[in-house]
Amino acid sequence: MKDSPKEAPGYCQTEAVKPESTGCCSPQAGSPAGSPCSCCDGGAPADTSPCCEQVEPVPEPPLIREITSGITFSDRFDHFRARWGLNRMGHTVEPGLYRLGNPTPESDVFVSANYTLSFDALRSALAGRDAYILVLDTKGINVWCAAGKGTFGTEELVRRIGLTGLAKLVSHRRLILPQLAAPGVSWPEVIRRSGFLVEYGPARARDLPGYLKERRATPAMRRVEFPLVDRLVLIPVELVCALPFMLVPAIALWFLGSRFLALEVVLAFLAGLVLFPLLLPWIPTKDFSTKGLILGFLVMLLPAIFWSGAFAPYQVVAAVATLLVFPPVTAYLALNFTGSTPFTSRTGVKKEIFRYVPVMAAMAGTGIGLVLLTAALHLLGVI
Secondary structure, eight states, rough: OOOOOTSSSOOOOOSSSOOOSSSEEEEEEEETTTTEEEESSTTOOOOOOOOOOOOOOOOOOOOEEEOOOOHHHHHHHHHHHTTTTTTGOBBBSEEEEEEEESSTTSSSSEEOOOHHHHHHHHHHHHHHHOOEEEEOOOOTTHHHHHHTTSSSSSSHHHHHHHHHHHHHOOSSOOOOOOOOGGGGGGGGHHHHOOOOEEOOOOGGGGHHHHHHHHHHHHHHHHHOOOOOOHHHTTEEEEEEEHHHHHHHHHHHHTEEEEEEEEHHHHHHHIIIIIIHHHGGGSSSSSHHHHHHHHHHHHHHHHHHHHHHOOOOOOHHHHHHHHHHHHHHHHHHHHHHGGGTTTOOOOHHHHHHHHHHHHHHHHHHHHHHHHHHHHHHHHHHHOO
């Protein structure tokens, strides 16, 4: 049995007439719309039922979500949870196109990451304006980090322009992107593939009203700063993420009787997670790794002096091991801040990791090996 009429490619779609033949149904070649169908089922005679012009299925228009510029208590609570690393990857908005106010085809189109803090900062800065916001799928990562990782990039931008049918909604061909998205987006490639021109707005969303008045960014709008307040807000999320790695060994050492060693573990972690961002601009050297090693050495100097106070051989070894093991821990944690400061670049961070992480591992391994050797010699009565 051949396909039924509804399954056959040439079935004539009409509400008024549905051919009863079980065979194919398609207009005769060259026949105008409305001519009889030429249908057959084996050797059955042609069916002369009226035929309509074949209708292609009409795709549903892309979804455009409605938003406001107001920040609610629920939004602020979400921001608080994001800052503290609670459900870290769950603070997202749906990628796609959003309508703010009553935009017209001439209204501006702004591009954002789908991280709630980035999205909310943008829409709140556009209070009182009619605009479209195109949200890219950055996997819940902010603009700067996503640009560095490539998720806020050319491919996703061009793809999202096509999926939302943006070219049919606006009469212009201009997108306003955050300045911090520049490392991930190739504007010549965006123009070539989508026809849209990329315009980079200011570094901070709060400067958008001033930028849009003159359509020009002042040097202050372009300057990326990293003041104390910005460094402070990074501490909670880093602290929460590292908490299990700090508490588990510290608690284990405490109950094993090495309470001073447990306190050293906590001190090394707090130096990297709290003191480092606070003191960052004033710690000498350029690389974060060496900055962390210097800070770790200074912080662990007092415990090392405490260990060596009795001048017993194994205590001197403990002092040396303290200065070998814990500064690398502080330095490694300091590397976490490379992606959130204006002091680093992607290539620079990669070079730094390959250059200094082996040094950190060698220092820590030497210190642990020295402690184990000293302990073994002490148990054997050698020292």
